[in-house]
Amino acid sequence: MYCIYLKKRKNKPFCKLLDREITFAECSAENTVNNCREYETKNFKNSFYKKSTLNKKSPLKSGKIKKQTYKHQKADRNRASIITNNLTNCYICGKKTVNIHEIFYGSYRHTSIKWNLTIPLCLEHHTFGENAIHNNRKLDLKIKILAQTIFENKFSKELFIKEFGIDYIEKYKKD
Ligand SMILES: [Zn+2]
Ligand SMILES: [Zn+2]
Structure with missing residues (x-):
């Protein structure tokens, strides 16, 4: 004591x-x-x-890595997806996964990881060629809308807009 x-x-x-x-x-x-x-x-x-x-x-203590970065690294390690439980095969074609794609990449990448809004994609469906999500707007929006729908069913539309800034379903429903 x-x-x-x-x-x-x-x-x-x-x-x-x-x-x-x-x-x-x-x-x-x-x-x-x-x-x-x-x-x-x-x-x-x-x-x-x-x-x-x-x-x-902890790297926090050494001061080498900023608090925010450390938090992100931890999130990166514990990657999961609310879209699928299978993180080893491409979500689109079933090939062995090469990358985990953050559906709302760019400035919302970390928010995407935070809410497990990610999917496993093979190279061809991720970054390489015209069918890749990063090169194919139609596919990109389709997956974004799917992710938002799943998120809303699980949580709410209000929370989605608060976290991601845009209502993709509303904005791109005609695309
Ligand atoms: Zn694929
Ligand atoms: Zn990606």
């Missing part, structure tokens, strides 16, 4: 009462250096170490 005045500062144990860095030994229940007997019931030391180990490993 540790004192309620024990805080974490610069990732080190810090006593608010003494207003200086301390060691855990100084702050243990057996030690009366602080002259305080108010101990928290939770195991502070364990949570302290748990947190500081996490911070050490």
